[in-house]
Amino acid sequence: MSRVISNAVIRRMPRYYRYLGELLDRGIERISSNELSHLMNVTASQIRQDLNNFGGFGQQGYGYNVQYLYEEIGKILGLDVTHNIVILGAGNLGQALAGYVQFEKKGFKIIGLFDVNKDIVGMSVRGTKVRSIDELHDFVKENHVDIAAFTMPKDKAEAMAKTIVNLGIKAIWNFANMELSLPEDIIVENVHLSDSLMQLSYNIAKYNREQK
């Protein structure tokens, strides 16, 4: 795939994937772009444009084959391979992430859970033992790790980022509420919960202004 696809299009793909997965669960085999449009609350033209970026998948008069489209978008999103994840920080957030069975269904496997806190090291979260962070080095040498989830406190994140880079892990799922300084070839996905909350309060303020 050599053409450049805009970030906006890519950002919408997981949503398509989610909706198509729900259609599959309901046993629906095909869907028109109009029906999909209605369901997802975006224009049919937007859907056609988005999917045309990846070669289309639709057939005039037939619509989309749900299973096929689901699988193809899955491949685009890299979900046709398994990703091994270690969670660094086994507090409430780390434990919450470790508990999501839906991640595993999409090929994201939590293979390790680490913490500095001796009180929780040794504990088991949905079958995964919490290990001491001191064991991380050996663990990464012995297991293939694709993604490190950063769920430790913010003040530990920068140092941990250096460790992760040295260990050769290439991707970080960052919940630490700060942007990490990283080499360019490290892939980061930030989940800034406080940004999300501010977006919500912006919309509340906007709504209140409009009511006046």
Next chain:
Amino acid sequence: MSRVISNAVIRRMPRYYRYLGELLDRGIERISSNELSHLMNVTASQIRQDLNNFGGFGQQGYGYNVQYLYEEIGKILGLDVTHNIVILGAGNLGQALAGYVQFEKKGFKIIGLFDVNKDIVGMSVRGTKVRSIDELHDFVKENHVDIAAFTMPKDKAEAMAKTIVNLGIKAIWNFANMELSLPEDIIVENVHLSDSLMQLSYNIAKYNREQK
């Protein structure tokens, strides 16, 4: 403020706010758009354009007054008023949200934590008691609630959305990994963790293709 500001600009505002807050913490009183640009890794022209949407704030040759800009963006984001939050679902994720002290600093106050599970009702999370969901109705009548955080399992979310609407709560911070069917005047901010993970795997797949 009557002009229409694009969603893309709004989405960037919390990030400005975060960076300006860090500058303030470090005692920095003013900053040029070039310095801010370098720090935030966006172009200076982008920064000027973004902030011009809200009337500018900058002065030629002086740069931005950090405190002033921080406060003004705070007002835009609605952070000059307190928001009361109830968390619905006091599992690991709900407890994690209840534990973030940084939310409170921005005026987001967790005033209640609710669950159906009798084993955790009565428990205390950072000083907030977990209440039975049966008490929600009375609680909302007695306390002003701005935002309901949805951290319950997905299969409970749709019914809870109806309850929330009936109780007159106007905003939902939704972690339930599904889109809720809601009246148009309800404000929703979705945090789709599995979408974020798929975005990450997309970027890993893209990176791997480019290496070949």
